[in-house]
Amino acid sequence: MTVTDSRQPAAGPDAEVAAIAVTGLVYAFGQTRAVDGIDLTVPAGEVFGLLGPNGAGKTTAIRAMTTLLKVPPGMIRVFGRDVARDRMGVRRLLGYVPQQLSADSGLTGRENVALFARVFDIPRRERAERVAEALEIVGLADVADRMAGTYSGGMVRRLELAQALVTAPRLLILDEPTIGLDPIARTSVWERIDDVRAATGMTVLVTTHYMDEADQYCDQLALMHKGLIRATGTPESLKRDLAAAWHDAGRDAEPTLEDVFRHFADSELLGDQEGGTFRDVRRSRHTASRVG
Numbered sequence: 001m002t003v004t005d006s007r008q009p010a011a012g013p014d015a016e017v018a019a020i021a022v023t024g025l026v027y028a029f030g031q032t033r034a035v036d037g038i039d040l041t042v043p044a045g046e047v048f049g050l051l052g053p054n055g056a057g058k059t060t061a062i063r064a065m066t067t068l069l070k071v072p073p074g075m076i077r078v079f080g081r082d083v084a085r086d087r088m089g090v091r092r093l094l095g096y097v098p099q100q101l102s103a104d105s106g107l108t109g110r111e112n113v114a115l116f117a118r119v120f121d122i123p124r125r126e127r128a129e130r131v132a133e134a135l136e137i138v139g140l141a142d143v144a145d146r147m148a149g150t151y152s153g154g155m156v157r158r159l160e161l162a163q164a165l166v167t168a169p170r171l172l173i174l175d176e177p178t179i180g181l182d183p184i185a186r187t188s189v190w191e192r193i194d195d196v197r198a199a200t201g202m203t204v205l206v207t208t209h210y211m212d213e214a215d216q217y218c219d220q221l222a223l224m225h226k227g228l229i230r231a232t233g234t235p236e237s238l239k240r241d242l243a244a245a246w247h248d249a250g251r252d253a254e255p256t257l258e259d260v261f262r263h264f265a266d267s268e269l270l271g272d273q274e275g276g277t278f279r280d281v282r283r284s285r286h287t288a289s290r291v292g
């Protein structure tokens with residue numbers, strides 16, 4: 001696949017194919033059904049937000065979509081390719097920024113991105129240019145030859161974005177890309193994502209706990225809770241539906257996306273599993289302190 005080809009949005013008969021199509025996805029860790037039977041369609045070219053409280057199953061669903069967890073055939077297709085039958089084909093289409101650290105603090109920014117370019121088989125003659133381009137996109141060209149260990153949390157996150165972008169993916173999957181960042185760094189990460197999407201038509205699937213980000217940057221959202229999808233829609237339609245429900249109940253107020261989130265997740269947030277399990281909390285804090 002050439003550089004140019006891989007950057008084009010789906011064309012011709014492929015144009016209608018969803019970037020991600022999930023049907024009846026189930027995934028259990030022992031007795032824990034982390035994902036309990038979800039259907040989800042992420043249209044090509046959109047920014048799609050997967051929201052939900054700690055432990056909802058978002059990361060598990062994403063790891064299955066990125067081929068990192070094994071699922072039976074027929075459950076997940078990425079641009080029409082079954083993740084169970086065509087793992088390498090799917091991997092070539094996507095860039096993934098996990099919650100956990102993927103940048104090496106002992107390498108420069110440029111070396112970090114170059115490593116990904118090598119691992120993902122970008123032809124040697126194209127590598128330097130593609131690496132420089134990815135660093136430019138995320139605004140790190142000026143500091144590319146500094147050790148990543150000297151970067152701020154926001155810069156590390158943008159470096160990880162550059163690693164995912166160097167392959168020019170058709171689908172970018174980001175697991176809490178802005179967790180632990182200050183508001184300026186968060187905006188900066190989102191602006192980079194927006195720029196690339198505008199330039200390439202890339203599809204983006206993102207998880208976030210920040211409702212303001214979901215509201216501002218996502219075209220569509222799915223709200224996940226206890227392994228199930230509880231609601232899907234645009235930020236506007238989700239707020240409108242809750243407004244109507246409130247209105248019927250005699251409450252005249254404009255709900256925010258935060259209200260929508262609480263509406264679908266309240267029982268968990270107020271119950272005995274507040275904020276997910278200890279494991280979930282530890283993991284989130286670890287991530288936050290790493291990038292913060």
Ligand SMILES: Nc1ncnc2c1ncn2[C@@H]1O[C@H](COP(=O)(O)OP(=O)(O)OP(=O)(O)O)[C@@H](O)[C@H]1O
Pocket residue numbers: 029032033034052053054055056057058059060061276277279280281284
């Ligand atoms: N490797 C694992 N082993 C055992 N249980 C796991 C493992 N990974 C996740 N779980 C459990 O599966 C459920 C869903 O976890 P998952 O990480 O997918 O949630 P999440 O929505 O991504 O949460 P967060 O917002 O905290 O990242 C939780 O109950 C979690 O404890």
